[in-house]
Amino acid sequence: MARQKWGSRWAFVLAAIGSAAGLGNAWRFPYMAYSNGGGAFYVPYFIALFLAGIPLLMAEFAIGQGFQSGAPRSLAKIKKGAEFIGWWAVITGALITFYYNVIMAYIFNYLYYSFGVAWKGDPNKFFFNEFLQVSNGPSELGSIRWPIVIGLALTWLWIYFILRKGTTSVGKTVAWTVPLPVILLIILGIRGITLEGAAQGLNFLFQPNFAKLAEPRVWANAFGQIFFTLSLAFGIMIAYGSYNKKEEDIANNAIITALGNSATSFLAGIAVFSVLGYMALQINSPIDEVVSGGIGLAFVVYPQAISLFPGGVIVQSIIGLAFFVMLLTLGIDSAFSLVEAVEAAASDKFKFNKRSFLIGFSIFGFLVGLLYSTQGGLYWLDIIDHFLSIYALLIVGILESIIIGWVLDAEKLRNYINKVSEVKIGKWFDISLRYIIPGSLIIILGLTLYDEIK
Ligand code: PHE
16 A cells, blocks of 8 residues: 655645644743743754754654655664664653643643633642642552543544544644644734733843853753754654655755744743733742743643733633643644654554554553543653653664664765755765764763762
């Protein structure tokens, strides 16, 4: 059977941007920039983007497209023994989806809670005590939280329907799930910057602290953010590339994907920090004390800001809805891309029927998600997230770039990319794959391990 193909170039590019632009853009990037030098962070950020992120993205597109295979089979075609790296990548991705979807389930609930601003004046208490009813520690799982389970079921069903007809149904979905969150971010950003105190918030985000650039960790954070945000080393971009024709442009598509993703991050930074500035002014507290990232930003800090918005409950409900619809549509393309990477790998190897595989995998993922839907679930989510981001993402990235850069030979891959692409790339691509990418990932791994044992 012929391999499925994207309906158009834009279906492919939007799907790739959709995977890259996820919850991390909204809640990881702004906090990362703020705590790593503010405006000065853009220096290491863009260096990492051009020296490491874009080259690895091109390489992943290129091997998927060239070998017409998902990650394990593409790597196996380079070297038989490298197949396990591909499996490692997609299995990690699967483990991530299992809890990423639980966060999607939280978001579904908060869509509902936005009506009438259910968290009232105390979103912290609402989130931890009423919604999660969180227990005292990971060993105390407690009972299942049914609202999360309902959200989880909706998320898996949605993913099933998006992936059911492969590239055709994905293409139809990304035509709206990629632009919609961007439009909502623009609306939220405009509302944000017209609030009192917004300027102070944005100052915090953009004021450059160049002294920070002397710290190696700031550079490591920038490289880490770039690999993570471009969804590299999970086999996703390889799987997506494999549904292109062998002659499809690579260099241009990778650059568009990377810049589209960064634009989403910058918009999110503006939308979030303008509102944080407003909130700091309202509650009369220094901005440092209100900024946060991650789950705390999405379910506690931003909701708190919403309940301080001028215009009464109706306006606040609308802002809340806009915010959570933005997160939901931003996150869904990342969530299903992880599943698609597994699906591509599994059907290359075992010739599964796509639909049966999807049904089985969704049910399995839903069941695993029940662990995270308990009162102790959030602890587990944190522990596993931390573990996977060190041992999986970094190690896969190192091995993958070595296999592509040295065993396949970066120059050979570059010749293929240049044959099909409008923009021609130079020798820096080889240097990036052979030295910069593995080198920077090894340094990040070293710094992280050092922090662990310190
Ligand atoms: N790129 C996504 C983000 O920034 C995160 C992600 C990584 C999603 C890997 C899927 C796979 O949120």
